[in-house]
Amino acid sequence: MAVRMKDIAEDLGVSLVTVSKVLRNKTDVGENTRKRVLQRVRELNYQPNMLARGLASGKSYSIGLIVPDLVHTFFAELAKGVSAGLRKGSYQLILASAEEEPELERQEIVHLLARGVDALLIASCQNGKSGFKQLLGSKTPYILLDRQLPKLDAFFVGTDDIGAGRVATDHLIHLGRKHIAHIGGEQVSTSVDRLNGYREALTANNLPFRKELVVVRSRVEEAGIQIGEHAMSDLLKLRRPPDAVFCYNDLTAVGAIRCLLNNKIRVPEDVAVIGCGNLRLSMYLEVPLSTIDQSPQQQGEQAAALALSMLSGEPRRRAKHLLVEPKLIARDSTVGRIE
Amino acid sequence: MAVRMKDIAEDLGVSLVTVSKVLRNKTDVGENTRKRVLQRVRELNYQPNMLARGLASGKSYSIGLIVPDLVHTFFAELAKGVSAGLRKGSYQLILASAEEEPELERQEIVHLLARGVDALLIASCQNGKSGFKQLLGSKTPYILLDRQLPKLDAFFVGTDDIGAGRVATDHLIHLGRKHIAHIGGEQVSTSVDRLNGYREALTANNLPFRKELVVVRSRVEEAGIQIGEHAMSDLLKLRRPPDAVFCYNDLTAVGAIRCLLNNKIRVPEDVAVIGCGNLRLSMYLEVPLSTIDQSPQQQGEQAAALALSMLSGEPRRRAKHLLVEPKLIARDSTVGRIE
DNA sequence: ATGAAAGCGCTAACAC
């Protein structure tokens, strides 16, 4: 095995405890002893065994993050933000992906708890009923990310999804569109909230809410493009098709646009389309996509900061819900090409 | 704290050791006792404390994966594959991102070793000199992913990058292009190999290798689009500009195409462009992008399988280098629109 | 088939 505290202690003729104290910056150590220990630590390139430290202290200095799917750049960026945020507090991130499967998510929660993470950040893919709460019967604090869970009054960091829906829809309305559709998801809070924002915007602008203009599909996260394409083709079958569409995410929007173009319908002249998420490539698509930016990285950093503050036992003046403001990014798919 | 083996043992009036044996599927336990233990384990929803187990046994049943940047979907998919592969062997993945910074990568290696991972998978961003080898003086086995390191005869799973360069360039040649450029990266093996493949293809087809047609830039992974754009504009300044370009990756290709279109140059009629990586959105770009698919997920699964086989002490008949075959995906940016 | 003893590398009291 690697070098242990005991080795250093013996080398220096001090006790193991003294070494331990130096390594944890305890003050009750002589200045000289401290120097010698640190010196030797560097010489031997000593690294404390975190398993042992964790077992003995009950703290692992690691934080678990579970996301529904790493391949979504939103979550990848979220993870990046969390990782960066934790690094500042010299905590480590242990990252797990649930592959959009609630059961896998439960398992990952159990695993991470068994590994002794000090806190858990979860962008959950639980579908409502959830056996979620009991899993967290443990004393480990946790924070929900991105998606809220019904009936669970937990700490939360995410987008203001109602705001996102409102901003997107407002944008379409201000462009003069009157017959605005929504292609959205099911169940998860992000879907529900964006739909609500859409509704709010319509109402605030005295436009009627027509349920035939709302197409809701499940699994919109995974198969966005196909779903968007299909949903749009349904909308085109309406007696009076929409002149604008607010899509749940960018992939759905890509699918919708594809469907429109295939049908020789111009974007945005005939139908304006806006997505949500601001994928890196959105700008370079066949029709550069208008969208809502959610600052995922910033969300991650905020979540990390919140977690660290909870762990430091700092009296929380922090709010339980941190909502990041959505930002409109207007591109060709709504405002047309600016020549 | 949570429920421990001791609790179960006391409940059942057996010894802690017996419980331990049952949980690790040891055979020297009475069938009846085993049943009772398992029963109680389920009732209490017992989960072994992995820190303790790891400390006592020297194995953590976890494997570390370090990638240069999670936001690259290539690495996200790689991670997904690894995760899936490990799950089969009931190992857990601990994922870390080095943010393309060699120093951070070194730290992550140290951290993961300190956490007791049983093996390390590294898609390294070391820039050559590396203090890499010594870090791995530990007995922990490791596998390099995606990028090879000079002078390091390690296990490796990755793309056949020479093949990728050859396939891409061959494709352009067979399209009748004679003056083929390459926009590539620096230092890392993937860049070097793809360039070599490009060269090989030229030679094999009796085309001259012209160094003015090769533009090499650093940080091509992070700022692909801008780099591609800029590199392409340099190529356009040549006395005789290229009629085709093989780009290091899809983002570089996106940038190159953008530059071409901005200059009213048609793709692919005037200049054909091919990338590498097959990003999910490549198909939906302004000009659907021809590219080389690298099956990142499959690579991840293979890496996981290799790691597991190494840990199981299975006599390795496995090769030290596993190269995944690159696949050509021809789209509009080279073959034009098929009406 | 079962269990007692020792110990993994560290931290947390509490002495001195």
Add this chain to the structure above:
DNA sequence: GTGTTAGCGCTTTCAT
């Protein structure tokens, strides 16, 4: 300031 004594929850030997 420094060291001693007990564990943390588990696995490992080795008796029985």
